[in-house]
Amino acid sequence: MPVGMMIPARNMTSVIGRNGNVGGFGSPSSLTLGQPNMMEGQLHPLDMAPNTSESDVPRIRGEDFDSATKSGSENQEGASGDDHDPRPKKKRYHRHTQHQIQEMEAFFKECPHPDDKQRKELSRELGLEPLQVKFWFQNKRTQMKTQHERQENSQLRAENEKLRADNMRYREALSNASCPNCGGPTAIGEMSFDEHHLRMENARLREEIDRISAIAAKYVGKPVVNYPLLPPTVPPRPLELGVGGFGEDAYGGGDVVRSMSGPTDADKPIIIELAVAAMEELVRMAQMGDPLWLTTLDGTTTVLNEDEYIRSFPRGIGPKPTGFKCEASRETAVVIMDHINLVEILMDVNQWYTVFSGIVSRAMTLEVLSTGVAGNYNGALQVMTAELQVPTPLVPSRESYFVRYCKQHGEGTWAVVDVSLDNLRPSPSLRCRRRPSGCLIHEMPNGYSKVTWVEHVEVDDRGVHDLYKQLVSSGHAFGAKRWVATLDRQCERLASSMATNIPTVITSQEGRKSMLKLAERMVMSFCAGVGASTAHTWTTLSGTGADDVRVMTRKSVDDPGRPPGIVLSAATSFWLPVPPIRVFDFLRDENSRSEWDILSNGGVVQEMAHIANGQDTGNCVSLLRVNSANSSQSNMLILQESCRDATGSFVIYAPVDIVAMNVVLNGGDPDYVALLPSGFAILPDGTMAHGGSLLTVAFQILVDSVPTAKLSLGSVATVNNLIACTVERIKASLSCEAA
Numbered sequence: 001m002p003v004g005m006m007i008p009a010r011n012m013t014s015v016i017g018r019n020g021n022v023g024g025f026g027s028p029s030s031l032t033l034g035q036p037n038m039m040e041g042q043l044h045p046l047d048m049a050p051n052t053s054e055s056d057v058p059r060i061r062g063e064d065f066d067s068a069t070k071s072g073s074e075n076q077e078g079a080s081g082d083d084h085d086p087r088p089k090k091k092r093y094h095r096h097t098q099h100q101i102q103e104m105e106a107f108f109k110e111c112p113h114p115d116d117k118q119r120k121e122l123s124r125e126l127g128l129e130p131l132q133v134k135f136w137f138q139n140k141r142t143q144m145k146t147q148h149e150r151q152e153n154s155q156l157r158a159e160n161e162k163l164r165a166d167n168m169r170y171r172e173a174l175s176n177a178s179c180p181n182c183g184g185p186t187a188i189g190e191m192s193f194d195e196h197h198l199r200m201e202n203a204r205l206r207e208e209i210d211r212i213s214a215i216a217a218k219y220v221g222k223p224v225v226n227y228p229l230l231p232p233t234v235p236p237r238p239l240e241l242g243v244g245g246f247g248e249d250a251y252g253g254g255d256v257v258r259s260m261s262g263p264t265d266a267d268k269p270i271i272i273e274l275a276v277a278a279m280e281e282l283v284r285m286a287q288m289g290d291p292l293w294l295t296t297l298d299g300t301t302t303v304l305n306e307d308e309y310i311r312s313f314p315r316g317i318g319p320k321p322t323g324f325k326c327e328a329s330r331e332t333a334v335v336i337m338d339h340i341n342l343v344e345i346l347m348d349v350n351q352w353y354t355v356f357s358g359i360v361s362r363a364m365t366l367e368v369l370s371t372g373v374a375g376n377y378n379g380a381l382q383v384m385t386a387e388l389q390v391p392t393p394l395v396p397s398r399e400s401y402f403v404r405y406c407k408q409h410g411e412g413t414w415a416v417v418d419v420s421l422d423n424l425r426p427s428p429s430l431r432c433r434r435r436p437s438g439c440l441i442h443e444m445p446n447g448y449s450k451v452t453w454v455e456h457v458e459v460d461d462r463g464v465h466d467l468y469k470q471l472v473s474s475g476h477a478f479g480a481k482r483w484v485a486t487l488d489r490q491c492e493r494l495a496s497s498m499a500t501n502i503p504t505v506i507t508s509q510e511g512r513k514s515m516l517k518l519a520e521r522m523v524m525s526f527c528a529g530v531g532a533s534t535a536h537t538w539t540t541l542s543g544t545g546a547d548d549v550r551v552m553t554r555k556s557v558d559d560p561g562r563p564p565g566i567v568l569s570a571a572t573s574f575w576l577p578v579p580p581i582r583v584f585d586f587l588r589d590e591n592s593r594s595e596w597d598i599l600s601n602g603g604v605v606q607e608m609a610h611i612a613n614g615q616d617t618g619n620c621v622s623l624l625r626v627n628s629a630n631s632s633q634s635n636m637l638i639l640q641e642s643c644r645d646a647t648g649s650f651v652i653y654a655p656v657d658i659v660a661m662n663v664v665l666n667g668g669d670p671d672y673v674a675l676l677p678s679g680f681a682i683l684p685d686g687t688m689a690h691g692g693s694l695l696t697v698a699f700q701i702l703v704d705s706v707p708t709a710k711l712s713l714g715s716v717a718t719v720n721n722l723i724a725c726t727v728e729r730i731k732a733s734l735s736c737e738a739a
Contacts, residue, residue: 096136103122104137107122108137112137112140114133119133119134262383263369267424270424271383271403271421274403275405276405277315277436278436279417281436282415282440284312285330285456286330286440287452291308292305292308292312301329303328303329304326304456306326317419318423320458321433323462325459326458327455327457327459327479328456328475329475330452330454332451334444334448334449335451335488336491336492337448337449337495339412339413347380349363349384354520355486355487356483356486357523357528358391358486358523358648358681359388359389359483359486360387361527361531363386364385366382367382367383368382369381377406378408379407381403381405384401384402384404384418386399387400390477391531391650391683393696394465394467395464395531398431398432398457398478400420400433401420402418402419404416404418405417412442415438418434418438419435419437420435431459431463432458432460433457433458434456435457437456438453439483451487453480453483455475461473467575468573471683471684472686473686477683488645489619492613493613493619495614496613497512497513497613510666511667514669514670515609515664515665516621518673519621519641522654523641523652523677525677525700526650526677526678529698530571549570549720549723550571551570551719552568554569560672561672561675564705565702566703567676567700567702568700568701568703568719569701571696571697571699572727575692576692576695576735577692578735579693580649580684581649582734584642585618586734587642587730588618597726598722598725598726605625606624606625608625609665613641613643618644620642621639621640622640622641623639623640624653625637637655637661638653638655639653639654644682648682648683649682651679656673656675657673676702678699678701680695695730697730699726701719703715
């Protein structure tokens with residue numbers, strides 16, 4: 001037998017005979033003790049006479065090791081442990097002194113595998129033979145291994161008993177189940193939806209239970225009995241993302257969402273099969289390379305080979321509708337967030353909307369078909385509706401009715417997939433259909449995750465304005481790169497909000513969090529009003545005298561996050577012959593603010609507080625003071641958040657009351673601070689590097705503090721003039737630089 005081989009515990013009976021002999025399957029000469037090639041994992045006598053036979057070697061059990069190495073001057077007889085053994089007593093064995101044991105214990109902690117030189121040095125210091133030192137260390141290692149196995153066995157037994165109890169409990173629950181329609185006992189074939197869904201997951205669960213059963217059988221002696229498992233209630237989510245003061249508007253607002261209903265019972269089996277097939281397709285698309293995904297000539301983008309896609313995935317959700325175009329993209333990034341928290345964000349509609357508020361203008365879970373198993377989102381299935389947008393009124397939003405499915409693929413690997421259910425609910429107004437899209441998440445060290453995102457849609461984009469056609473057709477407007485870039489930036493923002501070692505003039509950690517939460521609400525409110533989504537409670541005004549400006553109005557009454565009265569919003573988009581990074585730096589810099597900000601009335605703008613939101617210096621939340629000669633605007637404060645990534649950037653700001661802001665800086669609730677955000681969304685124009693910028697300017701202004709007042713045409717004209725003047729100032733400042 002080779003040196004170092006371990007004999008499993010279940011085979012010990014074949015190594016140690018009934019009469020105490022040591023041997024292999026009844027052959028006492030098959031294993032020789034006391035030789036230099038003594039194998040690991042067996043206990044050895046501390047000393048032996050040269051003529052001692054193998055049948056005379058006493059067995060030293062793991063629990064006897066301590067007593068066999070205690071200090072003392074007396075010697076112990078080398079008996080087999082049987083007081084009635086008629087055989088004569090053997091040679092007395094040497095006991096180690098307490099000092100020798102302590103020295104070897106101390107050395108063992110530093111080096112459990114001493115080499116020949118170290119053993120000789122120890123034997124010389126302790127007055128022992130090198131072979132005695134070698135045996136002591138071998139026995140000590142075996143003792144430690146035995147103790148570890150005992151603990152592992154105990155844990156496995158406890159786990160095995162828990163599995164048995166759970167299985168019996170679930171089995172009893174199934175046997176006592178009653179029909180919800182008639183109240184009578186259920187037949188075996190009448191499974192609830194959750195049980196039906198668990199059948200889909202059965203293969204993976206059985207593999208896992210079989211693995212545990214095999215381990216348990218090794219130590220306990222019998223396997224675990226397999227029964228179907230029912231999903232427990234999903235525990236509360238530990239991750240908190242601030243969603244402030246929007247009521248229904250934040251997630252779709254009012255009758256648009258309530259008019260939609262979940263799937264019928266007849267649809268649910270179809271949805272299950274569709275979700276399972278979509279999951280398989282997503283994982284394959286995330287992992288496959290050429291020829292499914294082709295790299296562009298510049299090496300920066302991958303595009304889908306549609307012919308290869310049809311060959312690889314012939315079933316799908318049906319042929320592409322007439323007049324629709326295919327948009328497919330894939331992007332990979334490493335983000336600073338734990339994989340479990342990422343899954344929670346994607347499966348919790350509130351958190352998903354908050355993190356991707358620049359992309360998602362409305363989101364609602366219509367029905368949860370399964371909450372998952374094992375207390376997490378593994379196997380979770382929910383029917384949703386969402387509206388996706390680009391921050392401009394010139395690109396129609398994309399509404400989708402889809403199922404979202406989450407599944408764990410091995411340890412530390414998860415996938416979340418969306419696929420359209422529009423075939424179940426045909427609509428003549430359908431403009432977008434999602435083929436399997438989503439992300440594959442791999443756990444990485446130190447709380448990071450690797451995310452591979454796939455976006456694959458078929459869309460009718462004929463309503464897109466000419467300014468944005470290049471950006472949309474390139475896939476950058478709604479594609480995977482934008483999702484991943486937004487996620488990466490938001491993960492950095494969240495990590496920054498939780499950090500305690502970032503220097504800032506705001507000394508209170510609570511005040512810092514409150515200010516970040518207020519800024520988050522400001523960004524969400526801006527995004528909700530700047531796009532072309534119809535899901536919000538804005539009313540579009542026609543005949544306002546400016547065809548290129550979208551003007552909307554709404555009444556604010558009982559929302560503590562907005563001032564009461566009539567709020568007017570105006571937004572417009574235009575092209576600038578300046579790279580997006582230059583536009584971003586110009587608009588966020590307080591020193592150049594007087595060049596475009598009419599409301600600051602030429603006052604000096606000074607930054608009072610600054611909170612970094614990631615590695616990019618442009619990603620930050622600032623508190624600005626406007627020192628104006630106009631007494632009515634003296635000492636006005638402005639809350640501003642600027643953020644950028646590879647796909648676009650925002651500069652969003654709102655005037656804030658000084659008293660209310662002091663409450664926030666002291667850690668008070670930011671949801672009661674009234675905000676009307678205005679700002680800018682900056683996107684690349686879709687051309688090659690160093691191209692121009694697509695800039696959207698949006699204002700929200702309180703035109704009357706009485707909600708029941710009538711909106712005057714003079715107010716509309718004032719807002720139109722304000723936005724037109726701002727646009728001209730920006731063009732003048734930046735176009736001069738470009739020239």
